[in-house]
Amino acid sequence: MTGTGPGDIIVATPGILPLVLLILAMAGALLVVGRRRAAAKRSGHSPEQNWSVPVVDGASQGQSLFHRWDARFKLVSLLGLAFFIVATRSLTAGLLALGLAAAALAAARIPWRRALRRLLAMTGFLAMFVVILPLTAVVQPGDTLLVFPEIARLPFNLRGLELALSICARALAVALLMEPLLATAPLSTTLEGLTRLGVPAKVGQMILLAHRYIFVFLEETRRMSTGMNVRGFRKRTHLETLRVMGNFLGMLFIRSLERTHRVFDAMQARGYEGEFPGHGQFQAAPADWLKGLFFIALGIALLVLDRLWLP
Amino acid sequence: MHISDGVLPVGAALASGAASLAIAAWSARRIQGEELPKVAVVTASFFVASLLHVPLGPTSVHLLIPGLVGVLLGRAAFLAIALGLVLQSLLFQFGGLTALGANALMMGIPALICGWLFQTFKGQARKRQVLVGGLAGGLGTVFSGLILALLLATGGEDFFGVARLALLAHVPVVAIEALVSAFTVSFLLKVKPELLQARDALHRES
Numbered sequence: 001m002t003g004t005g006p007g008d009i010i011v012a013t014p015g016i017l018p019l020v021l022l023i024l025a026m027a028g029a030l031l032v033v034g035r036r037r038a039a040a041k042r043s044g045h046s047p048e049q050n051w052s053v054p055v056v057d058g059a060s061q062g063q064s065l066f067h068r069w070d071a072r073f074k075l076v077s078l079l080g081l082a083f084f085i086v087a088t089r090s091l092t093a094g095l096l097a098l099g100l101a102a103a104a105l106a107a108a109r110i111p112w113r114r115a116l117r118r119l120l121a122m123t124g125f126l127a128m129f130v131v132i133l134p135l136t137a138v139v140q141p142g143d144t145l146l147v148f149p150e151i152a153r154l155p156f157n158l159r160g161l162e163l164a165l166s167i168c169a170r171a172l173a174v175a176l177l178m179e180p181l182l183a184t185a186p187l188s189t190t191l192e193g194l195t196r197l198g199v200p201a202k203v204g205q206m207i208l209l210a211h212r213y214i215f216v217f218l219e220e221t222r223r224m225s226t227g228m229n230v231r232g233f234r235k236r237t238h239l240e241t242l243r244v245m246g247n248f249l250g251m252l253f254i255r256s257l258e259r260t261h262r263v264f265d266a267m268q269a270r271g272y273e274g275e276f277p278g279h280g281q282f283q284a285a286p287a288d289w290l291k292g293l294f295f296i297a298l299g300i301a302l303l304v305l306d307r308l309w310l311p
Numbered sequence: 312m313h314i315s316d317g318v319l320p321v322g323a324a325l326a327s328g329a330a331s332l333a334i335a336a337w338s339a340r341r342i343q344g345e346e347l348p349k350v351a352v353v354t355a356s357f358f359v360a361s362l363l364h365v366p367l368g369p370t371s372v373h374l375l376i377p378g379l380v381g382v383l384l385g386r387a388a389f390l391a392i393a394l395g396l397v398l399q400s401l402l403f404q405f406g407g408l409t410a411l412g413a414n415a416l417m418m419g420i421p422a423l424i425c426g427w428l429f430q431t432f433k434g435q436a437r438k439r440q441v442l443v444g445g446l447a448g449g450l451g452t453v454f455s456g457l458i459l460a461l462l463l464a465t466g467g468e469d470f471f472g473v474a475r476l477a478l479l480a481h482v483p484v485v486a487i488e489a490l491v492s493a494f495t496v497s498f499l500l501k502v503k504p505e506l507l508q509a510r511d512a513l514h515r516e517s
Contacts, residue, residue, distance in 0.1 A: 008388050079408065086409045087321035094317070122315050129318070129473060136472020163469060170317025174409060182401060202339075206351040210398055213355035235366045242365065242487065246494020249360050249376075253383065253495075254503050256356030260349045267348060 008144040009155075017148040035120065066108040066184040070288040071193025073199055077292040078181040082174045084299030089163050093306035094169030097165065100298065101176035108180040118175050126168045133167075134160035187211060196282055213263075217256060313399075314410045314417070314462060323465040328412030329507055331393060334419065338389035353384065354391045367489055372484050377418045379492045381426030382444055383506065388422040389415070413462050421454035433507070440507065441497045448492020449485045456481030471496025 066074065076300055085097040137160030139145065146156040183189060191204035228244070235241050319327075342350060359381055362375050381388045393415040394475045400407035425447040425503060456478045463474040499506050 007497075082316065082409050083321065083325075086317045086319075086324060125315050127312065128476065132473045133469065137469040137472075160469065167317050171315040174316035178400070178408065187401075206347050206354070206394055207397060207401070209348050209351035210355045210358070210394055211401070213352050214358050214398065214402075217359040218357050218362075221362075235364075237366050241494070242490045243494045245363065245365060245374075246491045247496055247498045249363070249374075249379070249491065250498035250502065251437050252356055252360060253353075253508070254499070255459045256353055257506070260352040263352055264348055272348075 004111075009147060010144065011149065013149045014149045031123075062109050062184065064108045064184065065291065066104070066180045068287075069184075069291055070282060071190050071283055072196050072282060073284070073288040073292040074181060074185070075190070075193055075197065077295040078177055081295045081299040082177055084296075084303045085173050085177075086170055087167070087303055088170065088306035090306050091166040091169065092116055093302055094173065095164040097173035097302060098169045098176070100302075101173040104180045105176050108184050110179045110183055115176055115179050118178065119172055122171060122175060122181070126171060129164040129167050130161070133164040134158070136160070137163060193282065201276075208276070213256075213259075216259075216285045217252065219253060221252065224251065313396075313407060313414050314459065315407060316409045316474070319392065319410060319413055319462060320466060323462065324381075324409050324413060327416050327462065330421070331412040331415040334389050334423075335393045335415070338386055338393075338419075338423075341386050342390070345512050350384075350387055350391055351394065352392055354394045354398070357391060358395045361399075365491070367483060367487065372487065374491060375418065375452060375484070375488065376448070378420040378425040378448040378488065379495060381422035381424070381445075381451065382429040382447050382492070382496065383426075384422075385426045385430065386423070388426055389419040392419040392422055393497045417455055417458045417462065421451040424454060424466070425451045437497075437500055440500060444496030445489045445493030446508075448495075449489030451492075452481055452485045456485075499512060509510060 073183075085094075085101075088094060088097065105112075134156050135154050137143075137157045139157060140156070140159070144158040146158060150157065185193075188208060191208055195201045195204045228248070233244060339347070352425050357376065360376060361374055377388075377392065380392060382392055393411075396407070396411055396418070400411060428450070429443055429447045433443045459481075460474040460478040463470050463477060496507065
């Protein structure tokens with residue numbers, strides 16, 4: 001079939017669709033149960049809410065080519081690479097990028113468990129694409145359609161599936177790249193590198209302060225939530241829960257604002273004039289340049305490959 | 312819901328990044344230099360608030376509260392939200408660095424609109440303030456959903472279905488956000504009404 005119609009129509013045998021759906025449902029249920037169990041194990045108590053937030057620079061003490069790399073070069077070249085990766089279109093380029101990111105992760109000697117957690121946070125959003133895009137992608141000439149007799153009106157477009165998978169591959173690749181970028185130096189060093197690159201110093205300071213206070217407020221939230229549970233509060237789907245949550249938020253904001261004023265006063269009392277003293281030493285060695293050029297060249301190569309040779 | 316990397320066409324990602332940068336700079340201009348640490352600390356509390364899960368039938372949703380942030384921080388809200396998103400991508404949620412601009416637009420613009428709406432229409436009566444606060448909270452989510460759908464639609468015709476679904480997914484959350492925001496505003500009116508009177512809560516009443 002040529003011209004305006006779809007390229008191929010494959011009709012599946014009846015009975016395949018329920019089977020596929022059943023397998024998908026079982027896999028999904030297993031995944032959810034596994035995540036719940038893992039989350040409960042990590043937080044040690046209530047299985048419904050996991051408050052723990054991993055530390056951003058958790059692997060900053062290691063030894064690897066990323067750890068020894070000047071933060072300025074690391075930021076510019078890995079961010080550049082990330083933009084080259086999201087500019088690609090084909091599934092093959094996406095998978096190549098994913099392999100590249102995984103190799104970088106291995107070279108940085110970052111535990112897979114850490115990186116996996118980043119990926120888990122994105123599963124919901126990406127799953128939406130995998131499920132929806134094959135069913136809603138506009139049929140173009142040359143598309144292969146898979147038709148299940150049970151839902152003949154909703155053909156499954158393989159080009160849509162490929163599109164969704166390429167999105168997933170790029171998203172996962174960039175997410176994995178964040179680990180070598182951010183976890184291989186103390187956060188203050190990374191942010192100082194950002195400042196040296198011309199980003200206003202205030203931005204780095206704000207990120208550093210906010211990052212610190214997140215953990216303070218998490219502790220506060222945990223305390224408040226324990227108090228509520230002790231008094232018999234259980235979350236359910238009804239108005240009372242929402243009222244309690246509203247009050248809870250209000251209390252959190254009031255406490256944080258009061259703390260804000262106190263923190264600010266204390267900082268001024270210690271001579272804060274809008275700057276933090278820096279500690280990092282930034283000296284560009286030839287190796288820094290080489291690594292930077294290497295990653296940018298990889299990004300360009302990937303994009304050229306994607307636009308010129310890959311379908 | 313946030314946009315992850317690799318979804319938007321690279322042009323849309325770069326353009327929204329540039330737009331967010333400009334709006335964030337505008338949002339920061341109002342804050343005096345030395346007061347930036349205050350924004351940072353308040354941002355941390357919003358970040359924590361966004362981790363709260365509200366049960367909804369068999370599942371649960373987490374709060375976005377763009378409307379509420381706008382109500383409390385006014386013009387500084389955009390900066391706070393952009394900062395919060397940087398932290399989210401730093402900490403655990405999304406890679407998101409290339410989609411940061413898009414996400415900042417999606418959450419920050421509703422916050423600005425809702426903050427303005429609240430300050431303009433809140434009036435004096437307590438009931439009215441609670442009502443307007445709730446509406447602002449709900450509208451914040453509606454606007455977020457709309458901007459998300461628009462951004463997804465930049466991907467071309469293939470993405471219209473996903474955009475529609477993403478918009479639809481915001482519908483149940485709207486009611487929850489509206490109610491929680493109304494309750495929060497009501498609580499703040501009782502406990503610390505001056506937070507809602509000033510154009511933004513960062514300036515200490517002296």
